[in-house]
Amino acid sequence: MLLTIFTFLVILTILVLIHELGHYLTARKFGIKIEEFGFGFPPRIWSKKKGETIYSINALPIGGFVKLYGEDEAGGGKIKPLAISHKPSADLDRAFFARPKYQRAIVVVAGVVMNFLLAVVIATYLLTFEGIPTPGQDIRVTEIVANTPAQISGLKKDDLIREINGTKITDSETLVSETRKNLGQEITIVVQREGSLKIINVTPRKEFPKDQGPMGIAISQNIEVAKYPFPKSLFYGFKQAGEDSARVVFAFKDMMVTLITKLTLPEGVAGPIGMAQLTGEFVQVGPNAVLALVYMLSLSLAVLNILPIPALDGGRLLFIMIEAVTGRKVSPKFEAYAHMIGIFLLLSFLAFISYKDILRIISGESILP
Template identity: 50%
Template sequence: MILTVVAFVVILSILVLIHELGHFLFAKRFGIRVEEFGFGFPPRVFGKKIGETLYSINLLPVGGFVKLYGEDPAGGGNIRQTGHEPPATSQQLKRAFYARPAWQRATIVLAGVIMNFILAVVLISYLFSAHGVAVPTENIKIVEIVKNSPAAAADIQKGDEVITIDGERINETEDFAKIAKDAAGQPIWLVLERDGKEFKVTVTPRTKVPQGQGPIGVAISNIEVKKYPWYSAPFFGTIEAFKFSFMILQGLSEMVINLVIYGKTPVGVAGPVGVAQLTGQAVSYGLVATLWFVSLLSLNLAVVNVLPIPALDGGRLFFIMIELTTGKKISARYEAMAHAIGLAMLLALILFITFFDIVRVLSGQSIIPRM
């Protein structure tokens, strides 16, 4: 339980910090004044000002935030004078978020999403190159031979590929097993490939099969682990990240339909409680499973944030796109109202999903299918 909570907090904090780092780096690149870059959420525990930016560590250790000069809660931008500080100079106003061109503001808003996507691509590319990925093979492969079995007697060897069985070309392990079982006691012909050469063997499946073995005495697979070279892994990693992103969008669509029409969350959809449970499962399975989980969670964060929903990055981008299209800024008041409503709706959705998470836990069900 403690490991699950710690892992969840650490992973979520890393993902949110990387997201905020995107906003931070692009704001600095465009010369916008960054007032604070914080780890965790207030109240503040420690802070050190370097240059014009305060770097802080806060009490709630989940995620982080970036505070830009001239960015009000709506994101449209405003400079508020309290009366206790000197008036902003024209040079300072030029460095305010709201005063920058729309394309720069749009880039900064999108930067967090881009950073989360890049992180996922980097992790998937590393996994593709260092650990490989399971891919289907063209032919069934013999992966193990049982001693004193019909397969051993027929000189079938580990690594042989099955081209045909009794003249039938198959690539599903279930079909191979069924043919071998149905032919018990009768010879069958196998066309195998070894070192690029095809040859025929005859083998008679056993009528009395020892426990834990098959009629022929082989272990077969139509899956192999493929490792990509380091120079091509990023290309295939990017493609895989886009595929997962599309699947996430499909899942979100199903979630909305299920919530609106049936009033329930579909299997596989989880709130904070469910994500924490899955974090514990991934960590318990080891480094590879954890890295896959982090990459998928990072993509989820990117996809959800880019949706044109007020209070999210996509919602802020939507208002900037309206400005770019019409040439006029949306009233800061109306934008603030839209983001407040959007935030309230998102919080309500999270609470709703979390309620179902807790119900599943109390009823002894797994919140999401085991990995």
């Protein structure tokens, strides 16, 4: 238990610090004044001022933060109060809100970019030295239920499904999609059997038992270990991270649709408590499994933060884009309220997920399928 908690805190801290480092480095590059770079969250237990920046260690060892001068005045509404307080004009020029829109946008998205690059580095390492298990393109029939369209049509166990109605089948999602959009209609399936191709016509059922599916088959997808020499592995590291980022986006979309329409969460969705549980399960598998977990968490953090939701980096970017399109700064009061509402919604969502996590742990269920 202690090892699980410690490992999870270390992973979380690395992910957040990498994210904040992106904000820090780009802010420095553009000459924005950085008031504090903190490890952990307050209360502060140690600090040292170097130049104009305070570097601090705080009591709660979960991540970190960067405090930019003028960040809270992003809408520009505090320029006069700052001037009245006799801040040097050089400091005003170096305030976050006073910088050009493109600089503010780059600083805002830099954390997301850093999380994505961390995922690329991990993927590149695994592809170079360890190999990454990836789904192959063989969709194999592993079971056929008696008295179903699959059995009646002549499908057999160990058939490799290559095409449905001319569409190449290289993953289970495509097979399910092509089948379900032709319920009640005859489809033409090309299968590979004992080295030769055969054409089989099947009519998927419109109504079927929950545990069977339209055709009455069970399938599996082969797993291949992808491994490449460097720098080829770097290219495939970017490719893998990009594809997995897209999967995270679609998974988030499906989660929100399920939450809104059914007031529940899909299986496998987890918050911080669930992530801690998952960390413990991955620790038992080995270091490469933990690296793979860090990879997916880093991508998830990047995708979550770039969403156009107030209080997140994507929300701040949205307000900058609105300013760029309209030529007017968003009212600082409106932006502040929007971020407050965003924080409330995110915390409420987090509480709901955590409640589900606790119920799963109490019932002794694993988060893994």
